[in-house]
Amino acid sequence: MTGLLSVNALSKAYSSSGRQVAALDTVSLTIAAGETLGLVGASGSGKSTLSRVLLRLLKPDSGSISFEGQDWLALRGAELRRRRARMQMVFQDPLAAFNPLASVASVLDDPLRIHAIADRKQRPADIAALLERVGLHATLAPRPVRTLSGGQRQRVAIARAIATRPSLLVLDEAVSALDVTVRGRILELLVELQREHGLAYLFISHDLAVVRAISHRIAVMDAGRIVEEGPAADVVNAPRSDAARRLVAAVPRLVTEPV
Ligand SMILES: Nc1ncnc2c1ncn2[C@@H]1O[C@H](COP(=O)(O)OP(=O)(O)OP(=O)(O)O)[C@@H](O)[C@H]1O
Ligand SMILES: [Mg+2]
Structure with missing residues (x-):
């Protein structure tokens, strides 16, 4: 180490x-x-x-x-x-800060776009891969974050945090x-x-x-x-x-x- x-x-x-x-x-x-x-x-x-x-x-x-x-x-x-x-963060309910209508996909799209991790065409595949990596099904992508359970929400928060490869x-x-x-x-x-x-x-x-x-x-x-x-x-x-x-x-x- x-x-x-x-x-x-x-x-x-x-x-x-x-x-x-x-x-x-x-x-x-x-x-x-x-x-x-x-x-x-x-x-x-x-x-x-x-x-x-x-x-x-x-x-x-x-x-x-x-x-x-x-x-x-x-x-x-x-x-x-x-x-x-x-260096990324995960808080107690990090998604509480988001627009309650925001979809899982848009929450994950932000860091990929802002940090230029992936171009527009590549991003949906990256989002699906991120969801899979945190144990969520890719069909969750269009769902509003507020409709997820606490555990699912925290998985999305972790996916968002690791999106920028910290x-x-x-x-x-x-x-x-x-x-x-x-x-x-x-x-x-x-x-x-x-x-x-x-x-x-x-x-x-x-x-x-x-x-x-x-x-x-x-x-x-x-x-x-x-x-x-x-x-x-x-x-x-x-x-x-x-x-x-x-x-x-x-x-x-x-x-x-x-x-
Ligand atoms: N914005 C602020 N203005 C004034 N005092 C603050 C502010 N934020 C925190 N404090 C004070 O600073 C100290 C440390 O607070 P902090 O939130 O870092 O503690 P914590 O260990 O995270 O507590 P918890 O386990 O409750 O989350 C506390 O006395 C708190 O009241
Ligand atoms: Mg605290």
């Missing part, structure tokens, strides 16, 4: 009603190519703030990010747009809204895609059991800081920080029943 993402001393404070909230406090982490880093922490610990900074949706106050050997925060304009294809997916609570069976299947799909394409994941969740199921390493966030980081089994079986111990205690079966 080679270094893909390296985050160094990232800090970000929000000011809300005259008070400064340190959402990120000198956060550092690395992700290797093809690796899953789980990021877990209580509500408000700063996980989504980190994902927004990584995706260049939010500017940090200080710190640096290296991604695919580039100074990620220095990229601008056309070069940023081009490189952005390589090396890293940032998944922020991507399976949190799904019931247990559907969640398991989506996790299996992610593992399969990782194996096939060498994808790396930053897998964010407040649920340590879910993070444990998919991660090679786990980082624990508490009040804007990474307070613990290590191989997934170590963090779950022998947590060293109070924050990690609290998360383990919240899942009583976790230690005796590894997923």
